[in-house]
Every structure is written in structure tokens, then in C-alpha cells.
Amino acid sequence: MIATLYVRYPSTPPQNTTVMALMTNPAASPVVGRPVRLEGTPIGRANPGFFAGEDVIYQDKTGILPVDFRSMLGILGDLYTGWRRIPKQLGQAGSVTGWFRRSMGGSIILSEMTSSGGQLRARPYFWQMLLCMIVIGATLGFAVAAGPRAVLHPQIPGGGEVAPDMEP
Secondary structure (H helix, E strand, O other): OHHHHHHHOOOOOOEEOOHHHHHOOOOOOOOOOEEEEEEEEEEEEOOOOOOOOOOEEEEOOOOEEEEEOOOOOHHHHHHHHHHHHHHHHOOOOEEEEEEEEOOOOOEEEEEEEEEOOEEEEOOOHHHHHHHHHHHHHHHHHHHHHHHHHHHHOOEOOOOOEOOHHHOO
């Protein structure tokens, strides 16, 4: 998982592009992120009617595309951003920088949105990296706590040990 973060969120400089160019690119992938920058306007929320929705629909001169905001503070950060920070961005011309991924409709995972309403930044890879580290740490912790005997000689449920000649 950690190795794929560099593929999903490459650190190469973003390319200026348009929605039309992104959507007509046959090489676009749902896994490999493409760093992009769009000039346009956030015209509304991706989830209409949800007052704390943090995802927006972004429009440039060639089309519209959803922009996915992922907070470092998880769902609480998403709700706060949708409630207090996104309304300042709506309808304000500016730019959005992030990683384009092609899916059924395509979307941009937000890195930065800048307009006269202010600047909005996100670090989407943070939680994924943290989750990977927690899983690896917990696995190593359980292995150390169980000791080498539990790893080398597993117990059969109901008592007894697995015979050495029966181990895989």
C-alpha cells in the first residue's frame, strides 16, 4: 500500500490542462494519478443540498468535473471544511491543483484550490500513509507480543500443537 502512494499521488509538477483534455485522454487511469492544474470556477457542491459537503463541481471553459477534498483531520475536517470554508470558494474564479483519476466520470483529488475567496489545501495521502503505518505497527506488535514459539508452533483450536511434519 505504501509503495502505491507514489503512483497514486506522484510528486511531479502539475500540468495546466482543461476538463476536455482530461476526459478525452485514453491513457488516463483509475489508479495512477496525473498531477493537473485547472483554471475555472467551483460552481456548486458535488452533493447538492448537503450544507457541509466538502466536494465541489469545478467548471472550466470546456466542461465540469468533481473535485474531491480529503482532510487530514478525517471526517471532522471534511465537515468543517464543507460548512465553513467551501462557501467562500463557490462562484469565485481561480485554480485547482490535484491528481486526476479516470473513473466512470473522472475526478480530481484536491491538493490546492486558490481563488479570491482564499486558499484551500488538502493532503490526501496523509491518512493513507498513517493507516498503513498503524497496520504495519500493529502486526509487528502482535508478532513480538506472541513470541517466536507462537509463530513457529501454532496451536490447534481445542488444545494440542500442530505436528512438525504436518506444517505447510
